[in-house]
Amino acid sequence: MKPNLLKTEFKGMEDLATSVFACDKNLVIKYINPSAEILFELSHDQALNENISLFFTEINFFKDALRQAKAKQSSYREYEYFVKTKQNKTICVSFTITPIEKKEFDFIVEFSQMDQQLRVAREERMFIQQQANSELLRNLAHEIRNPLGGLRGAAQLLEKELKEKSLKEYTQVIIDEADRLQNLMNKLLIPHQLPLYKKTNIHEVLERVRSLILSEFPENLNLTRDYDVSLPEFIGDREKLIQAVLNVARNGVQAMLEVKSKGKMNLNFITRAESQIVFHKKKHTTAIRLDIIDSGPGIDKKLLDKIFYPLVSGKDNGSGLGLSLAQNFITQHNGMIDCSSTPGKTKFSIVLPIENNLKINEAKK
Numbered sequence: 001m002k003p004n005l006l007k008t009e010f011k012g013m014e015d016l017a018t019s020v021f022a023c024d025k026n027l028v029i030k031y032i033n034p035s036a037e038i039l040f041e042l043s044h045d046q047a048l049n050e051n052i053s054l055f056f057t058e059i060n061f062f063k064d065a066l067r068q069a070k071a072k073q074s075s076y077r078e079y080e081y082f083v084k085t086k087q088n089k090t091i092c093v094s095f096t097i098t099p100i101e102k103k104e105f106d107f108i109v110e111f112s113q114m115d116q117q118l119r120v121a122r123e124e125r126m127f128i129q130q131q132a133n134s135e136l137l138r139n140l141a142h143e144i145r146n147p148l149g150g151l152r153g154a155a156q157l158l159e160k161e162l163k164e165k166s167l168k169e170y171t172q173v174i175i176d177e178a179d180r181l182q183n184l185m186n187k188l189l190i191p192h193q194l195p196l197y198k199k200t201n202i203h204e205v206l207e208r209v210r211s212l213i214l215s216e217f218p219e220n221l222n223l224t225r226d227y228d229v230s231l232p233e234f235i236g237d238r239e240k241l242i243q244a245v246l247n248v249a250r251n252g253v254q255a256m257l258e259v260k261s262k263g264k265m266n267l268n269f270i271t272r273a274e275s276q277i278v279f280h281k282k283k284h285t286t287a288i289r290l291d292i293i294d295s296g297p298g299i300d301k302k303l304l305d306k307i308f309y310p311l312v313s314g315k316d317n318g319s320g321l322g323l324s325l326a327q328n329f330i331t332q333h334n335g336m337i338d339c340s341s342t343p344g345k346t347k348f349s350i351v352l353p354i355e356n357n358l359k360i361n362e363a364k365k
């Protein structure tokens with residue numbers, strides 16, 4: 001247990017995603033926050049009264065930085081610096097030293113792991129891009145939908161007036177193509193329909209997807225599950241989650257089917273609990289991680305960075321909306337979806353925070 005003094009003094013630091021240390025004049029550690037416990041692989045009690053030099057290979061460098069921060073009475077920041085954890089693992093961090101004038105504490109150091117920073121920056125970029133894309137497409141879909149109705153109606157009227165049967169072939173082309181476009185526009189507008197939130201069990205979602213996939217692709221498919229059945233329920237829109245997972249799983253099977261010399265087609269659903277995970281600039285105490293893994297040929301390198309963009313497809317007949325919709329639905333649950341792919345193993349990971357601030361809006365039936 002942390003002493004009460006520290007609890008109140010560092011209350012705001014307990015939930016930070018960055019790792020915080022507070023030390024006295026002699027570099028003796030007086031407090032570390034939970035993120036620091038995880039990053040440096042030791043508990044608060046183990047860290048207490050240790051010297052911070054424990055984590056540095058060149059402590060003189062650190063002392064010098066501290067001197068500079070104090071001389072200027074402002075923060076000192078260092079990018080890409082290597083430190084050691086308690087278990088002697090080397091990690092690349094950036095750190096900021098901030099002097100504080102308090103009796104018990106002399107300065108605070110904030111560490112953040114570099115690859116984590118890069119990942120957060122990438123996610124943030126993707127998130128902003130996705131919001132912009134989604135807005136653009138929604139406006140476009142609205143603009144296209146209305147004149148499309150007019151076009152279709154006019155073609156129908158024209159068809160009735162046509163005396164010569166062979167000419168109807170042309171009006172039929174207009175009507176069919178208008179219907180195809182209409183379908184596409186409807187799909188683009190789906191993510192903006194109001195969600196229905198209720199208590200949701202991830203395994204019910206997965207079992208539903210499993211039966212849909214098995215009925216759609218009965219051929220030679222080995223669909224295995226490895227569930228952590230202790231995972232709690234969370235508030236979510238069941239139908240949208242089913243659609244998201246279905247889009248991902250369907251892509252996997254379609255990719256495996258494309259291989260000419262089809263061997264065994266393996267699709268695997270794995271669920272696990274995640275703790276203290278950071279994404280969308282927030283730390284989530286507990287989350288569900290769902291991995292959907294296929295043994296297909298993998299995603300084309302040129303496509304990999306773009307697959308979540310709408311209308312991006314590697315297939316002749318693909319509309320390129322499946323993954324963009326899936327990402328939209330997962331983001332509505334404050335979650336995240338990511339992908340890694342090598343030939344023989346393509347993994348989509350979906351992370352859904354348990355405490356996602358969503359409110360139940362569907363009455364119990």
Ligand SMILES: Nc1ncnc2c1ncn2[C@@H]1O[C@H](COP(=O)(O)OP(=O)(O)OP(=O)(O)O)[C@@H](O)[C@H]1O
Pocket residue numbers: 247251252253255294296297298299300303307312313314315317318319320321322323324346
């Ligand atoms: N598991 C996978 N293995 C190989 N390639 C994949 C996989 N998942 C996605 N892809 C690639 O990403 C592209 C985009 O997928 P997405 O689901 O968004 O669109 P689509 O499948 O082409 O069309 P739609 O789902 O709208 O019918 C696919 O066309 C395919 O080239």
Ligand SMILES: [Mg+2]
Pocket residue numbers: 247250251318321322323
């Ligand atoms: Mg698809």
